[in-house]
Amino acid sequence: MTFSLRLRAAIVSVVLFAAFIGVWHLATRSAGPATNMSPEYAKLMGLTATQGKSAMPGPLDVGAKLWEHLRRPFYDNGPNDKGLGIQLAYSIGRVGLGYLIAVLVAIPLGFLVGMSPLISKALDPFIQVLKPISPLAWMPLALYTIKDSSISAIFVIFICSVWPMLLNTAFGVAGVRKEWINVARTLEVGTVRRAFTVILPAAAPTILTGMRISIGIAWLVIVAAEMLVGGTGIGYFVWNEWNNLSITNVIIAILLIGIVGMLLDQILARFTRMVTFPE
Amino acid sequence: MTDKFISIEGIARRYPGAGGGTTTVFEDLWLSMARGEFGCVIGHSGCGKTTVLNILAGLDEPSEGAVIVDGQAIEGTSLDRAVIFQSHALLPWRTVLGNVAYAVSSKWRKWDGARVKAHAQKFIDLVGLTGSEHKRPSELSGGMKQRVGIARALSITPKIMLMDEPFSALDALTRGTLQDEVRRICLETGQTAFMITHDVDEAIYLADKIFLMTNGPGAVLAEIVENPLPKDRGRIDLHRHPYYYALRNHIIDFLVSRSKSFAATATGHDPRNVPTVRPGLPELAIASEAKPSTQTSWPGLSRPSTSS
Numbered sequence A: 001m002t003f004s005l006r007l008r009a010a011i012v013s014v015v016l017f018a019a020f021i022g023v024w025h026l027a028t029r030s031a032g033p034a035t036n037m038s039p040e041y042a043k044l045m046g047l048t049a050t051q052g053k054s055a056m057p058g059p060l061d062v063g064a065k066l067w068e069h070l071r072r073p074f075y076d077n078g079p080n081d082k083g084l085g086i087q088l089a090y091s092i093g094r095v096g097l098g099y100l101i102a103v104l105v106a107i108p109l110g111f112l113v114g115m116s117p118l119i120s121k122a123l124d125p126f127i128q129v130l131k132p133i134s135p136l137a138w139m140p141l142a143l144y145t146i147k148d149s150s151i152s153a154i155f156v157i158f159i160c161s162v163w164p165m166l167l168n169t170a171f172g173v174a175g176v177r178k179e180w181i182n183v184a185r186t187l188e189v190g191t192v193r194r195a196f197t198v199i200l201p202a203a204a205p206t207i208l209t210g211m212r213i214s215i216g217i218a219w220l221v222i223v224a225a226e227m228l229v230g231g232t233g234i235g236y237f238v239w240n241e242w243n244n245l246s247i248t249n250v251i252i253a254i255l256l257i258g259i260v261g262m263l264l265d266q267i268l269a270r271f272t273r274m275v276t277f278p279e
Numbered sequence B: 001m002t003d004k005f006i007s008i009e010g011i012a013r014r015y016p017g018a019g020g021g022t023t024t025v026f027e028d029l030w031l032s033m034a035r036g037e038f039g040c041v042i043g044h045s046g047c048g049k050t051t052v053l054n055i056l057a058g059l060d061e062p063s064e065g066a067v068i069v070d071g072q073a074i075e076g077t078s079l080d081r082a083v084i085f086q087s088h089a090l091l092p093w094r095t096v097l098g099n100v101a102y103a104v105s106s107k108w109r110k111w112d113g114a115r116v117k118a119h120a121q122k123f124i125d126l127v128g129l130t131g132s133e134h135k136r137p138s139e140l141s142g143g144m145k146q147r148v149g150i151a152r153a154l155s156i157t158p159k160i161m162l163m164d165e166p167f168s169a170l171d172a173l174t175r176g177t178l179q180d181e182v183r184r185i186c187l188e189t190g191q192t193a194f195m196i197t198h199d200v201d202e203a204i205y206l207a208d209k210i211f212l213m214t215n216g217p218g219a220v221l222a223e224i225v226e227n228p229l230p231k232d233r234g235r236i237d238l239h240r241h242p243y244y245y246a247l248r249n250h251i252i253d254f255l256v257s258r259s260k261s262f263a264a265t266a267t268g269h270d271p272r273n274v275p276t277v278r279p280g281l282p283e284l285a286i287a288s289e290a291k292p293s294t295q296t297s298w299p300g301l302s303r304p305s306t307s308s
Helices: A005-028 A039-045 A059-071 A084-115 A117-130 A135-146 A149-174 A178-186 A191-229 A234-243 A247-275 B049-057 B096-107 B113-126 B142-155 B172-189 B200-206 B244-265
Strands: B006-016 B022-033 B038-042 B064-069 B081-084 B160-164 B192-197 B209-213 B221-226
Touching: A005 A059, A059 A247, A084 A117, A084 A149, A084 A191, A084 A234, A084 A247, A117 A149, A135 A149, A135 A191, A149 A191, A178 A191, A178 B081, A191 A234, A191 A247, A234 A247, B006 B049, B022 B049, B022 B064, B022 B209, B022 B221, B038 B049, B038 B200, B038 B244, B049 B064, B049 B081, B049 B160, B049 B192, B081 B142, B096 B113, B096 B142, B113 B142, B142 B172, B172 B200, B192 B200, B200 B244, B209 B244, B221 B244
Parallel strands: B038 B192, B038 B209, B081 B160, B160 B192
Antiparallel strands: B006 B022, B006 B064, B209 B221
């Protein structure tokens, strides 16, 4: 009896997931009330001591809490108690805005760098120095100059997503097959029309690969940036729940960050497939 | 030659070589073609054939000399000179119709979509791709891709069609069919064509004039061979023609030995007035030198007499 590879892989995935949940459950189950402890001290220690409950939430606790969140994703009880949907929306909004500005800057600039060897050589030292800077290192400078924490976070997203897009666009544009350019040249196609009808479609898969790398980095960075600037967003939520010592909520946030990151990546992957044509 | 529709006048191509010197790929190249003629360049790799074609296309510039087409020195690329590329160079994100329409709309920018489409369709039909208009290049075979390349080149009704080994990547059968198509189209439309090839039989079948280039670096045009075979020759019985082997042997001999030794042995070679030969005719000789050919008999052909 042989199943398709997909099915077999799915079965293994489910088994691994079940095993993980099982181990997690066993590791965090109640060990019974602590003995040999003075009742006064046990009261101070809370449930851990009085009922032997693990300090780490088990899968059932996380599942119940997750269900609670999913039922009310958009409630708003003031600055420190907002639904996860609202927090995620803030984060996605910041990422979207910073990323969009990065697209608007990086793609035209990448075209210029890719098409002009002079500009490419002239900008190269700046790009080489600016690219490896951790985006969070810009945060103090951004806060000092912009004087708005939310806009600073957007700036940090912009600065971290601009480089992969810029470099990939330049690489894709510079690497367009010479024959395609020659086709346009023999047809006396002007520079602007050539850029849109030959270079852009030819470089599109490379450009979108850069955009896909960028959205991944942007989503990594937003969590850290929001932990710093605070106020709203999923990063802030993680830090706030850590201050509340609600490990359950921290785990839920981690899970959701992963799922949203995967979705963003999949969206870009789909766009990449749409513009990729085999020769 | 009175009608010089294409006239290449003393072009050379030099690259800065290692150690401050210059490397000359070819030099002092003069050749001309009449309207409606089919010219083939044959020579070994490295003799600058492709560079000559690129200069004709305007994609490359000669280091010296000029090219005059239809009475005007060429400057850059032009829609008058269409190129069929060796690797077909179709845009993979466009369909067959899209690729041809791109050329059509580049030539006639004011045409509306329907007119462009109808014009493109005409040339897709001409190369026998009716029914494949909406396929993308990746869905086509190598031969079909090159047909699209031909349709794209023809659709802009160029004065000259330039072909850089267009069929070298194809299998023998497909190549044969496409040669037939190209010959048919060129004869029907009176198209002037200039082609680079490695394939001697292809040159014999297609060309009116075959330009033989010596080996590079420092390549020169050694000789112009006029095709003695009749205009209505067919690919199938080409080799039965009495002049076929004389012509073929002449070219092969050149490629095998004379292309190497030409520079050393040719005396008084005038690049502006390259000898024209017409193998297989009784007065077989290099026109300017009146030197008899070393080969004196051909299969299926009586010994050429010099006294007719």
